[in-house]
Amino acid sequence: MRVSLATHGGLAAPIIRRLPPRVLDTDQLPGDAARELRRLVAAAAADPGAAGPAPHARDAMTYTITVDDSSDSTTLTSSDTGMSPAFGALLTWIERHLG
Amino acid sequence: MTINRISCVTPPFILTRLLDSENGEIRQAALATLVTTANLRGERTVRGLIAGALAAPADGRRSVYDCKGSTFLPFATLVRSEDDGPVADPSANRAFDGFGSIRQFFRDVFQRNSIDDRGMRLQGYVHRGHRYNNAFWDGQEMVFGDGDGLVFSDFTGSLDVIAHELGHGVTEHTAGLEYHRQSGALNESLSDVVGSMVKQWALQQTADQADWLIGAEVFTPTIDADALRSMRAPGTAFDNKLFGKDPQPDHMDRFVELPDTDEGDWGGVHINSGIPNKAFYLVATGIGGNSWEAPGRIWYESLKASTSTTQFQDFADTTYQKAGQLYGTGSNQQQAVKEAWAEVGIPVTTTPSLAG
Known part of the structure; x- marks a missing residue:
């Protein structure tokens, strides 16, 4: 499974938009970590939260997480002010494993 | 003799403390319970506390919460309130x-009582997310990340960044500028103006002495960048191999057209803000002295006279009219405003439509 994280917007938007998406390959993770990632992806896919920022939010970031797994591809999008706890847990997990 | 005791699951002293809760529903529930209890017991002290809680304005009371790496703000823990020490x-x-410096700045300089001019509580969340490279205003409170430690460091390290976020709250409670294209870039610029003025006011620097940088402290020492933005020279805040050259324009001829999407920064709101940023810098240095005095007053009154759809030209015209109203037609201040906008490619017109 291959997971990529693209980030947009925020206080430093002109800088953030020039940074490439970051990619995580689960082949390089231990088996239990890959299973945990699958569980988090499933939970976030079921309830990602709002795709865009709240109407009055300013400097909020948006996130696009793309999960390629064999023949399936899943794209999840949410924002700082709209994400569900499940999306937040997935985002945090990815950030921690990207190092 | 019969003694009627009132049984209450939540002791009154806890209910009284809950009146200070940041959660409106909790405050309301505590208040309702105390009112009921006080009515039953006829207790004067409790009724006095209730009256005090209802009468006392918040006066921008501060609360700071620790997210402990979570992205979900309700999980955060209150770590410092208004009456607490460090x-x-x-x-x-x-x-x-x-928050305290910015609150005092608005009170002393513009006679404004907090974000909404009605004593709105100032609530901040720190340590949000993991390696989070941002700070934002969510419509009610300010949120700060620690940075990834590689490119960005803790966003609370920059007073002008904190003031920038709080400035979004002030804009929301005045003009309510839409966060797209020119009105969005103006929204961003006004937050940079607030950030810059607060920093200069805190350091007691004149316009000539100030660095006019926004977020000079948010980068780690390994990153070759002066700041997120330069108001004096938009387009020059950074130029490095990692994220390239600062794309901010300093003139309408170089206005950057971007899609109104998250990837397009909602039409380049953090990019085209360079144009009105430069105009404010030119006004401040043209008038001379402290930016938060005449230049700040002209911008603040113009913000209050603006609407959600105000464009660059509208705002330029409004500042020109406000400068005339505040300091006299043909005054040095009004002339400085006129020359500044002309220098960034937005010559003022003589029939402003917004200022009253």
Whole structure:
């Protein structure tokens, strides 16, 4: 499974938009970590939260997480002010494993 | 003799403390319970507390919460309130002290009582997310990340960044500028103006002495960048191999057209803000002295006279009219405003439509 994280917007938007998406390959993770990632992806896919920022939010970031797994591809999008706890847990997990 | 005791699951002293809760529903529930209890017991002291809680304005009371790496704000823990002394966490103290400086700035300089001019509570969240490279205003409160430690560091380290976020709250409670294209870039610029003025006011620097940088402290020492933005020279805040050259324009001829999407920064709101940023810098240095005095007053009155759809030209015209109203037609201040906007490619017109 291959997971990529693209980030947009925020206080430093002109800088953030020039940074490439970051990619995580689960082949390089231990088996239990890959299973945990699958569980988090499933939970976030079921309830990602709002795709865009709240109407009055300013400097909020948006996130696009793309999960390629064999023949399936899943794209999840949410924002700082709209994400569900499940999306937040997935985002945090990815950030921690990207190092 | 019969003694009627009132049984209450939540002791009154806890209910009284809950009147100070940040959660409106909890405050309301505590108040309702106390009112009922006080009516039953006829207790004067409790009724006095209730009256005090209802009468006392918030006066921008500060609360700082620790997210402990979570992205979900309701999980955060309150770590410092208005009457508390410094705590062990430097990020919480910087946010708390920053809010205090900004609150005093608005009170002393513009006679404004907090974000909404009605004493709105100032609530901040620190340590949000993991390696989070941002700070934002969510419509009610300010949120700060620690940075990834590679490119960005703790966003509470910059007073002008804290003031920038709080400035979004002031804009929301005045003009309510839409966060797209020119009105969005103006929204961003006004937050940079607030950030810059607060920093200069805190340092007691004149316009000529100031660095006019926004977010000079948010980069780690390994990153070759002066700041997020330069108001004096938009387009020059950074130029490095990692994220390229600062794309901010300093003139309408170089206005950057971008899609109104998250990837397009909602039409380049953080990019085209360079144009009105430069105009404010030119006004401040043209008038001379302190930016928060005549230049700040002209911009603040123009913000209050603007609407959600105000464009660059509208705002330029409004500042010109406000400068005339405040300091006289043909005054040095009004002339400085006229020359500044002309220099960034937005010559003022003589029939402004917004200023009253």
